[in-house]
Amino acid sequence: xxxxxxxxxxxxxxxxxxxxxxxxxxxxxxxxxxxxxxxxxxxxxxxxxxxxxxxxxxxxxxxxxxxxxxxxxxxxxxxxxxxxxxxxxxxxxxxxxxxxxxxxxxxxxxxxx
Amino acid sequence: xxxxxxxxxxxxxxxxxxxxxxxxxxxxxxxxxxxxxxxxxxxxxxxxxxxxxxxxxxxxxxxxxxxxxxxxxxxxxxxxxxxxxxxxxxxxxxxxxxxxxxxxxxxxxxxxxxxx
Numbered sequence: 001x002x003x004x005x006x007x008x009x010x011x012x013x014x015x016x017x018x019x020x021x022x023x024x025x026x027x028x029x030x031x032x033x034x035x036x037x038x039x040x041x042x043x044x045x046x047x048x049x050x051x052x053x054x055x056x057x058x059x060x061x062x063x064x065x066x067x068x069x070x071x072x073x074x075x076x077x078x079x080x081x082x083x084x085x086x087x088x089x090x091x092x093x094x095x096x097x098x099x100x101x102x103x104x105x106x107x108x109x110x111x112x113x
Numbered sequence: 114x115x116x117x118x119x120x121x122x123x124x125x126x127x128x129x130x131x132x133x134x135x136x137x138x139x140x141x142x143x144x145x146x147x148x149x150x151x152x153x154x155x156x157x158x159x160x161x162x163x164x165x166x167x168x169x170x171x172x173x174x175x176x177x178x179x180x181x182x183x184x185x186x187x188x189x190x191x192x193x194x195x196x197x198x199x200x201x202x203x204x205x206x207x208x209x210x211x212x213x214x215x216x217x218x219x220x221x222x223x224x225x226x227x228x229x
Contacts, residue, residue: 009153033210033215033216033217035217037220043222044220044221044222044223045203045220045223046220047217047219050215050217052215091155091156093218095210095215095216099144099163099207099209099210099211099216100146100158100161100171100216101216101218103155103156104155105153105154105155106155
């Protein structure tokens, strides 16, 4: 079975600083998608950013960017200029051959004012 | 924007009751999913469906069943609720890769179920 691992159960960052959340995965596929989802407290899970494995360029969405290292099977999320609204659970996920997603265990991000 | 709705945000049931959780999506997505989310365990797939009347077991199907009579609606059924089914339940839908999609899943707001 494929696995997605988030090794940091909790992280904290000072407002306006930068934080990086780690994710590693296991796969034998060459073409796949990777995702970061955000789940704010008591609110809906939303997509933060998506990366296509065949694209070498790292995806960016405003203050959110990824560092995708295909050979190392690593997919970290960088949040720049952290804001109080970034406080949430963050889940890394990878699609698989059955069009399903395998999720990591999540990282709780706390933002300190 | 894709909209995925779930019938209840909070639900309290008694042990042994039959429980229905409903999910509706408005974007004509083929695939729909039910997960449960528990602290420290992330999201675990209960069942999924890739078409009307089609269903597949996920990682933890025991104690659950599903129904998909219409493309937009996917129901999760707890035949006889037990206390260990107290959890957050999330529904999601997607257009699968290979059919023009990217496997990006769009989630409902979740139902927090408590079984007493």
